[in-house]
Amino acid sequence: MQDAPLLISNILRHGQLTHGESQVITIEAGGHRSATFDEVAGRAEKLAKALRRLGVKDGDRVGTFCWNNQGHMEAYLAIPCMGAVLHTLNIRLPAEQLAYVINHAEDRVIIVDGSLVPLLAAVKDDLKTVETIIVVGDGDTSALGETLSYEALLAAEEPGFEWPDLDERSAAAMCYTSGTTGNPKGVVYSHRSTWLHTMAEQAASSIGMTEEDRILIIVPMFHANAWGTPYAAWLAGTDMLMPQMYLMGEHLAAIFNEYHPTLACGVPTIWNGLLQLDKPVDFSSVRAITAGGAAVPQALIEGFEKRFGATIIQGWGMTETSPLAAFGLPPARRLEGHDDMYYKIKAGRVVPGVEIRVVAEDGSVLPNDGTSVGEFEARGPWVTGSYYKDEDPDRFHDGWLRTGDVGCLDEQGYMTISDRTKDVIKSGGEWISSVELENAVMAYPDVFEAAVIAVPDHKWSERPLVAVVPKPGKTLDPSALVAFLKDRVPRWWLPEQWAFIEEIPKTSVGKFDKKVMRAAFADGAYAVHKVDLPK
Numbered sequence: 001m002q003d004a005p006l007l008i009s010n011i012l013r014h015g016q017l018t019h020g021e022s023q024v025i026t027i028e029a030g031g032h033r034s035a036t037f038d039e040v041a042g043r044a045e046k047l048a049k050a051l052r053r054l055g056v057k058d059g060d061r062v063g064t065f066c067w068n069n070q071g072h073m074e075a076y077l078a079i080p081c082m083g084a085v086l087h088t089l090n091i092r093l094p095a096e097q098l099a100y101v102i103n104h105a106e107d108r109v110i111i112v113d114g115s116l117v118p119l120l121a122a123v124k125d126d127l128k129t130v131e132t133i134i135v136v137g138d139g140d141t142s143a144l145g146e147t148l149s150y151e152a153l154l155a156a157e158e159p160g161f162e163w164p165d166l167d168e169r170s171a172a173a174m175c176y177t178s179g180t181t182g183n184p185k186g187v188v189y190s191h192r193s194t195w196l197h198t199m200a201e202q203a204a205s206s207i208g209m210t211e212e213d214r215i216l217i218i219v220p221m222f223h224a225n226a227w228g229t230p231y232a233a234w235l236a237g238t239d240m241l242m243p244q245m246y247l248m249g250e251h252l253a254a255i256f257n258e259y260h261p262t263l264a265c266g267v268p269t270i271w272n273g274l275l276q277l278d279k280p281v282d283f284s285s286v287r288a289i290t291a292g293g294a295a296v297p298q299a300l301i302e303g304f305e306k307r308f309g310a311t312i313i314q315g316w317g318m319t320e321t322s323p324l325a326a327f328g329l330p331p332a333r334r335l336e337g338h339d340d341m342y343y344k345i346k347a348g349r350v351v352p353g354v355e356i357r358v359v360a361e362d363g364s365v366l367p368n369d370g371t372s373v374g375e376f377e378a379r380g381p382w383v384t385g386s387y388y389k390d391e392d393p394d395r396f397h398d399g400w401l402r403t404g405d406v407g408c409l410d411e412q413g414y415m416t417i418s419d420r421t422k423d424v425i426k427s428g429g430e431w432i433s434s435v436e437l438e439n440a441v442m443a444y445p446d447v448f449e450a451a452v453i454a455v456p457d458h459k460w461s462e463r464p465l466v467a468v469v470p471k472p473g474k475t476l477d478p479s480a481l482v483a484f485l486k487d488r489v490p491r492w493w494l495p496e497q498w499a500f501i502e503e504i505p506k507t508s509v510g511k512f513d514k515k516v517m518r519a520a521f522a523d524g525a526y527a528v529h530k531v532d533l534p535k
């Protein structure tokens with residue numbers, strides 16, 4: 001066979017030549033802007049030329065500080081295909097972490113959306129390697145000092161760029177973890193890993209997009225490459241709906257009503273916001289909704305089925321796994337005694353190409369029997385083998401990545417995530433799954449959201465504390481909640497400590513921020529209600 005390298009420029013050319021009429025649609029105030037794949041590819045060529053003219057060489061890092069929009073898609077194509085490295089910057093990182101990741105990656109150029117200029121300007125004086133800032137769209141750029149206009153740069157170039165033949169193992173993109181559990185760590189994706197990941201995403205055992213589809217990409221393009229959906233959609237000729245900053249329930253409802261996506265991807269908190277919205281939402285065009293990045297509560301899956309007639313398919317992955325590693329389509333052959341919901345609430349089924357195993361604390365590999373609980377380890381061609389300039393030998397051993405997630409695998413490869421190692425609750429020597437407990441609480445009708453953390457206990461070492469946000473206008477009685485949980489979780493899991501709060505703190509990518517919650521509890525910021533547990 002020919003030894004053709006697996007390059008993102010293959011993906012670019014395929015979408016351009018084969019699906020030239022497919023569209024990238026960017027939502028804007030009061031309307032939208034659309035461009036064909038052919039136009040987007042032509043603009044990517046001009047962007048590559050402009051970056052080359054600015055001195056960007058192979059391997060140089062070019063940061064993007066952007067919403068999900070057409071310009072960001074152009075950067076996704078131009079930067080890796082020209083041989084540079086796309087560094088997607090998380091626009092919600094705290095300032096010091098943002099400066100840290102830009103300096104750590106040594107970004108030379110940053111492309112920033114006009115609306116995000118103030119956030120970047122806040123760290124400008126701390127940036128050590130950035131030489132050029134390119135601003136997309138309107139906005140007052142004065143706070144950034146000298147900048148270049150994205151449109152002016154493109155206007156000065158002719159289309160056409162000879163995409164170079166690169167080593168498929170060279171760096172194409174990098175993304176830092178959101179730092180939920182420490183400082184952000186850099187993960188570098190190669191052309192080869194991105195190509196293979198895109199194929200996996202395109203498989204029928206995953207979402208399998210086609211030209212008939214139109215995907216609403218809510219998960220940010222700075223968060224694990226929007227789960228790989230931009231490249232997969234480009235390869236398949238799937239129309240992409242880019243929501244920019246229009247991410248609140250009302251905006252999303254309007255997008256569903258007007259633009260009729262067939263697919264949409266987002267974290268559970270986004271879907272919960274839409275489910276609770278008291279406005280009509282037209283889901284008639286939708287064939288599947290995907291959710292991941294955090295556990296998807298059963299109540300959310302049921303709520304979507306009931307209200308919208310829509311299926312939520314759950315996936316599991318991490319920045320370190322590109323991220324797709326498990327995807328939750330139900331099996332054709334169901335194991336006896338397992339109903340639909342058994343599969344739907346799983347984090348996903350291991351996707352072809354990735355291997356997952358469960359490892360006990362003593363290092364032994366546990367059986368895939370659906371009950372043996374340990375830490376997940378992963379390996380495969382789109383699982384990272386190290387962090388960028390950051391030795392972390394604890395996370396990598398014998399070619400496996402220690403994921404920091406705890407749970408079990410069943411005989412058919414479906415994963416149950418019970419916790420992150422950092423969040424487990426060890427009560428009397430036994431583990432209580434904070435995730436399962438949260439899901440059980442969130443099934444209570446008047447609960448909007450709930451998160452569970454471990455709090456110290458002199459008798460049991462740790463006990464669960466449940467922080468609950470009631471639905472608007474509702475008050476909750478902790479004893480009634482405990483009574484509700486009685487038949488839903490093991491007796492010794494029943495939480496005696498409850499706090500009713502206005503909002504669960506979230507990380508920059510919309511996950512419950514348990515680090516912040518534990519600190520709030522330790523500072524006495526939570527008014528804790530103690531309940532007598534039923535005998």
Ligand code: ADP
Nearest residue numbers: 177178179180293294295315316317318319347
């Ligand atoms: P960070 O590690 O910075 O929070 P990631 O997006 O890489 O950002 O997060 C990966 C983590 O998200 C996983 O290790 C896991 O804990 C969690 N996660 C992802 N998908 C699921 C899921 N379906 N169910 C439960 N947890 C999930």
